[in-house]
Amino acid sequence: MSHYPTAGRWTTCSTCGRHVHASQWGQWRQCPYCHTWQRLTAAQRLAQLVDADSFKPLPMPERPQNQLDFPGYSEKLTRATQSSGLTEAVVIGTATLDSWPAVMVVMDSHFMMGTLNTAVARRIIQALKVGEQRHLPVIIVTSSGGARMQEGLYALVGMNLILAAVARLAAVPVPLITVLTDPTMGGVSASFAFKGDVVLAETGATIGFAGPRVIQQTQPHPLPADFQSAANLYAAGAVDAVIDRPQLRARLVTILASYGYREGVQHG
Amino acid sequence: MDKRLQQLRAADRLSAPLVIQALLPTFVPLHGDRVLGDAPALTAGFGRTSTDQAITVLGIDRGSDTTSRRQKNGGALTVPGYRTALRVVDHAEKFGMPVVSLLNMPGADASPASEAHGQSQAIADLIAAMGQLTVPNIVVFLGEGHSGGALAFANANRLIMLDDALFNVASPEAVAAILHGQQTVSDAIDLLPMTAAELHQRGLVDRVLAHQQPDLIAALIQQLQLLLQPLQTMTPTDLIAQREAKFQQFLAQWPLN
Numbered sequence: 001m002s003h004y005p006t007a008g009r010w011t012t013c014s015t016c017g018r019h020v021h022a023s024q025w026g027q028w029r030q031c032p033y034c035h036t037w038q039r040l041t042a043a044q045r046l047a048q049l050v051d052a053d054s055f056k057p058l059p060m061p062e063r064p065q066n067q068l069d070f071p072g073y074s075e076k077l078t079r080a081t082q083s084s085g086l087t088e089a090v091v092i093g094t095a096t097l098d099s100w101p102a103v104m105v106v107m108d109s110h111f112m113m114g115t116l117n118t119a120v121a122r123r124i125i126q127a128l129k130v131g132e133q134r135h136l137p138v139i140i141v142t143s144s145g146g147a148r149m150q151e152g153l154y155a156l157v158g159m160n161l162i163l164a165a166v167a168r169l170a171a172v173p174v175p176l177i178t179v180l181t182d183p184t185m186g187g188v189s190a191s192f193a194f195k196g197d198v199v200l201a202e203t204g205a206t207i208g209f210a211g212p213r214v215i216q217q218t219q220p221h222p223l224p225a226d227f228q229s230a231a232n233l234y235a236a237g238a239v240d241a242v243i244d245r246p247q248l249r250a251r252l253v254t255i256l257a258s259y260g261y262r263e264g265v266q267h268g
Numbered sequence: 269m270d271k272r273l274q275q276l277r278a279a280d281r282l283s284a285p286l287v288i289q290a291l292l293p294t295f296v297p298l299h300g301d302r303v304l305g306d307a308p309a310l311t312a313g314f315g316r317t318s319t320d321q322a323i324t325v326l327g328i329d330r331g332s333d334t335t336s337r338r339q340k341n342g343g344a345l346t347v348p349g350y351r352t353a354l355r356v357v358d359h360a361e362k363f364g365m366p367v368v369s370l371l372n373m374p375g376a377d378a379s380p381a382s383e384a385h386g387q388s389q390a391i392a393d394l395i396a397a398m399g400q401l402t403v404p405n406i407v408v409f410l411g412e413g414h415s416g417g418a419l420a421f422a423n424a425n426r427l428i429m430l431d432d433a434l435f436n437v438a439s440p441e442a443v444a445a446i447l448h449g450q451q452t453v454s455d456a457i458d459l460l461p462m463t464a465a466e467l468h469q470r471g472l473v474d475r476v477l478a479h480q481q482p483d484l485i486a487a488l489i490q491q492l493q494l495l496l497q498p499l500q501t502m503t504p505t506d507l508i509a510q511r512e513a514k515f516q517q518f519l520a521q522w523p524l525n
Contacts, residue, residue: 062524070459071447118522147415147437149446152460153472154522156437157515159416160423163396164512187437189388190376190416191395209387209416210378218378228383238386 014038028245037204037245039182041084042091042108045141049249050095050104057093058103058130062119064088066150073150076112084110088119089144092127094136097249100256101263103131105140109183115148116187121158124192128165128176137175137261139252142193145211146186159191166195175259177252180207180230180239194238198255201230201239202248270454273440275432276372276411277330282430282484284327284370284410285311290485291368291492292325293318298356300348304385307349309340309373312356314365319493324360326353326421327370330411344377345417347385350394353421357397357405366404366496369421372411375439394420399511402504406495408488409433409464414442425511426495427472428488429464430479436462472518 009022016034025031028048029038040048046055064087066074081087089111095104105127107114124140131138147155169176178196180189182205189209193199201207208228216223226232230242243251275281288295292315300306311327330343360367376387398405398420407413407422409429414436422435429435434457436443443456451459467473475491477484499507 065523067522068460071451118519121519122524149438149443149460151522152437152462153435153467154519156415156419157519159419160395160399161512161515161519163392164399167396167400187416190391192392194386194389194392195396208383209376209391210383214378215380215383219380223380227380236384236386238389 030245037182037202039109039143041110042086042106045106045181046091046095046104048245049139049141049252050097051099055093055095055104057091058123058126060087060092060123062088062122064117064119067154068150068152070150070152076150080111084108086111088123089114089117090120090123092123094130097256098253100253101136101261102252102256103127103134103136103138105138107141107143107188109143109145112148113183114142114144114188115146115155116144116158116191117148117151117155118158120148121155121162124158124162125165128162128169131174131176132165132169132172134263135172135174135261136263137177137256137259138169139177139179140192140196141179141181142184142188143181144185144188145183146188156187159187162192163195166192175255175261177255179248179252181205183207185209185211199239200248200251201233201242203230203242203244205230207233207239270440270452270457272432272434272457273412273453276434279332281372282410282479283329283332283372284325285329287370287408287410287485287488288313288325288327291315291317291489292323298352298359301351301355303348304351305348306352307341307346309343309345310349310352312352314356314360314363317489317493321493321496322363322365324356324365324367325370326356326367328373328421330372330374341377343373344375345373346377346379347382347387347390350387350390350417350420354390354394354397357394357401361402364403366406366500367401368492369405369407369424371407371409371413371418371421373413373418375415375442376417391416391420395423398423400508401511402507404496404499404502404507405511406492406499408492409435412439414439423511423515425499425507425514426474427467428475428477428491428495429467429473431464431476432479433464434462435467435473436460470518470521472514
């Protein structure tokens with residue numbers, strides 16, 4: 001995993017390539033030279049967003065497997081599990097944000113680029129079901145390259161099944177808030193990412209459907225540097241706000257407080 | 269190119285407009301999304317069958333010669349195509365008509381324009397709308413259909429495939445690409461379940477039709493009518509539930525451990 005922080009005090013900024021000392025990243029994991037926010041692990045993201053000690057993981061029994069015997073996939077899964085310490089590319093649980101309760105779904109790009117597979121889809125559906133049944137707002141932080149090709153159509157149908165769960169959440173209604181972080185692409189972008197009642201994007205995130213390299217191959221001229229950037233999507237009216245990482249928690253608290261959903265109170 | 273893919277992408281391949289012509293003696297085309305424009309690869313509208321049944325159709329084809337292929341973007345639907353389809357399924361719900369989609373399309377359109385027009389949202393909206401459709405829907409894979417773009421039409425009560433058609437998370441070329449040239453595109457077709465036979469055996473596809481038969485169009489129309497009949501007595505709630513259950517059962521084949 002190229003952008004995963006490896007052992008040692010010095011790491012390379014994946015954007016500008018400068019060497020950055022552990023003490024220089026600071027709590028927001030921002031490069032002191034190019035000011036890019038580095039991709040966070042799910043644990044780092046949760047620590048920044050939710051009240052201390054409030055996160056309670058929901059059951060996540062599914063472990064990935066290479067059911068179709070796709071070449072090289074078993075090895076990739078083993079490597080991803082070892083390097084990330086995760087069992088799959090998403091973490092689900094309940095938490096509070098400034099005492100407002102929510103179901104948290106946090107994708108982690110350090111596990112096979114956060115790709116959507118059978119286990120990830122099941123976890124997200126489970127989280128949406130908890131939100132629906134307990135009338136808890138659901139916050140999904142996306143970070144994904146899209147559907148995981150190694151699981152074929154089994155991965156693709158995660159898209160329509162998650163959207164069916166989103167429709168049930170909306171029918172209650174329970175608010176869905178999506179936070180699009182770097183990267184949000186392909187099957188995640190084209191299913192639940194933009195289905196939030198409020199859609200936020202983190203500053204600097206690349207968000208789109210087809211990957212920039214694939215699109216570049218079809219174009220005679222170089223793509224602009226800000227192609228598929230969060231700022232561009234905001235200008236196009238595709239997201240409600242672009243938020244700097246240090247302000248993300250406060251914005252989510254404002255949104256939750258504005259909806260006013262409290263645990264144990266029936267809404268809708 | 270792989271022989272199987274050549275066959276699916278051939279100029280004389282059975283196309284959606286031909287099926288629509290035979291299925292609907294009276295046909296009213298609906299054109300454009302009313303906001304951005306139109307995607308020429310999409311033939312959409314409604315009409316009546318010879319058995320007096322009103323049906324809405326969404327057909328996607330690649331075009332049959334250089335000019336029409338360029339015009340239709342090789343079957344890669346652009347954003348107005350998904351948005352037009354959304355408008356047309358709304359209309360189908362309003363008048364209680366079943367929706368039949370006929371596909372031969374590559375993966376999604378990779379272009380700055382599609383990104384700028386919100387391809388992700390357009391596909392997501394159509395997948396969601398098809399899932400919640402209160403009228404029956406059926407998809408027919410006349411050729412290929414890959415990725416979220418095809419799924420938007422395939423989120424249906426019944427799936428039909430011609431015996432040599434393909435439906436996958438990504439094109440065989442894209443599957444071969446993630447293996448860095450260790451496997452050919454032909455090998456890639458066999459690495460994942462994407463053929464009609466494989467998907468029928470796995471329960472996702474309901475009917476497989478031989479592409480080589482004397483009157484393929486008549487056979488297809490007969491299958492459509494057979495499959496539509498039981499769906500038309502179902503309530504909207506049951507149609508929505510059946511659609512989700514179909515894909516849930518497919519996902520459930522991937523074991524938990």
